[in-house]
Amino acid sequence: MNINVEHQPNCRAVAHVRVPADQVGKERDAIITYFASMVRLPGYRPGKTPKTIVAKRYENEVKDELEKKLISEGLRQAVKSEGLELLNVLAVNDKMYHDTDKSFSFTIEMSLAPKFELPEYTGIPVKLPRIEVTDADVDHDLLHLRENQATYEDVDRDAAIGDVVVLSTTGSVDGQPLDEDAPAHLKEMKENWFLLAEEDDFLPGFYAGLVGIKKDDERSLNLAIADDFKYETLRGKTLTLAAKCLGVKNKAVPELTEEFIKKIGGDEMTMETLRDEVRDAIRRRKEQARDAAKANQVIAHLFEKVEFDLPQEVVNREAQRRTNEIAMRAMQQGISEDELVKQQDEILNSATNQARNNVKVSFILEQIAKKEALEVPGQKVAMALAQIAERQKMPAKKFMAEAQKNGLIDNVRGDLLLQEAMEFLKDKAVVEETDPEPEHCDVHSK
Numbered sequence: 001m002n003i004n005v006e007h008q009p010n011c012r013a014v015a016h017v018r019v020p021a022d023q024v025g026k027e028r029d030a031i032i033t034y035f036a037s038m039v040r041l042p043g044y045r046p047g048k049t050p051k052t053i054v055a056k057r058y059e060n061e062v063k064d065e066l067e068k069k070l071i072s073e074g075l076r077q078a079v080k081s082e083g084l085e086l087l088n089v090l091a092v093n094d095k096m097y098h099d100t101d102k103s104f105s106f107t108i109e110m111s112l113a114p115k116f117e118l119p120e121y122t123g124i125p126v127k128l129p130r131i132e133v134t135d136a137d138v139d140h141d142l143l144h145l146r147e148n149q150a151t152y153e154d155v156d157r158d159a160a161i162g163d164v165v166v167l168s169t170t171g172s173v174d175g176q177p178l179d180e181d182a183p184a185h186l187k188e189m190k191e192n193w194f195l196l197a198e199e200d201d202f203l204p205g206f207y208a209g210l211v212g213i214k215k216d217d218e219r220s221l222n223l224a225i226a227d228d229f230k231y232e233t234l235r236g237k238t239l240t241l242a243a244k245c246l247g248v249k250n251k252a253v254p255e256l257t258e259e260f261i262k263k264i265g266g267d268e269m270t271m272e273t274l275r276d277e278v279r280d281a282i283r284r285r286k287e288q289a290r291d292a293a294k295a296n297q298v299i300a301h302l303f304e305k306v307e308f309d310l311p312q313e314v315v316n317r318e319a320q321r322r323t324n325e326i327a328m329r330a331m332q333q334g335i336s337e338d339e340l341v342k343q344q345d346e347i348l349n350s351a352t353n354q355a356r357n358n359v360k361v362s363f364i365l366e367q368i369a370k371k372e373a374l375e376v377p378g379q380k381v382a383m384a385l386a387q388i389a390e391r392q393k394m395p396a397k398k399f400m401a402e403a404q405k406n407g408l409i410d411n412v413r414g415d416l417l418l419q420e421a422m423e424f425l426k427d428k429a430v431v432e433e434t435d436p437e438p439e440h441c442d443v444h445s446k
Helices: 019-036 051-057 059-082 135-148 206-210 260-263 273-304 312-332 339-343 344-371 378-391 398-404 406-426
Strands: 004-008 012-021 084-095 104-112 126-127 150-155 163-172 188-195 218-226 238-252 430-434
Touching: 004 059, 012 019, 012 059, 012 126, 019 163, 051 059, 059 084, 059 104, 059 406, 084 312, 104 312, 126 163, 126 273, 188 206, 206 238, 218 378, 273 339, 273 344, 273 406, 312 339, 312 344, 339 344, 344 406, 378 406, 398 406
Parallel strands: 126 430
Antiparallel strands: 004 012, 012 104, 084 104, 150 238, 163 188, 163 238, 218 238
């Protein structure tokens, strides 16, 4: 075969293949011989049908089978001769039989794995905080534990920061009800609870406007909406919320008494054992955070050291997967489909950028796994598949049958191999310990 491979950007290539007449004739004859041995035609014994009759009777089928075989062989030879790492065939085009020399030609569009030189990947320097768990850390987590058991008691006084206000509201702009595109919760709310805080997590000025309100009070809150507000129809306008207070509640956090300790931990729990359990939980949490920071620094180091083209088809698939995840989470949070459509460009750009990073990391880890001859134990693959089957609530036998058909087993094995490569890199990293860092808390300042 005459094969010429043309490399293109984004890890694409086009193989131009021309099969000489003698090979075309040889393959065609072999296919006709096979058909003759299998077909049954009236007047002929099985396997004795003349080839000329078979060739004429099954002309289209022979042609289809011949092209499949020639294209398959052309692809195999192109991959072998050029040392290509084929991801998938995108298209087969320009199929032609040439009358001049009876040859057959075609082109194959391919998506290839990127080629790049791995940088030095052992001994990557990382800086990680030393793990320490102080009494203050334990006290802070115990405070969260107590707050999770908090109750809210009605109080007959003005609302203050830290109180809960129960409200019903109706929204308007310039004295007119909000239009259909506005979010439902801004049009009207009934008996909603709001925990007043220093920083607004609802609308700027909303919490401050409720300080001092009492039960049965009515207030008109005029809130200036920013120009970058996520709901376009309200940008730059003043939203008026007519609010009626249905009650003020004080957050009552239980004391860390012996009764409370036994309530949450059982009769055997004491202050000492509770603090020990909390201390162990904090240490595990800090170890997980340290491990994640280690992985992030290793990946960031490799990102800076190597650059290469990515297969666009792979990036597109990953971007679509991430877009679906973002949309699903948004809908679970109550964002409407119409609002998602308005944000689709922003969502797609974010998903595509993250997809490119994910795909790049995957190829780097894959090459490291190959170079280090890393393998995934069969037992680990089986355990991962069993966990998926359990999550999907499918019988193991049925799940495994489907997993073999749809390629899930290979996908799981591939994901686990990337994890093995990541663990290898972390084990080989050189750690410089730094002073402990305080954990971030959205609720309390430490």
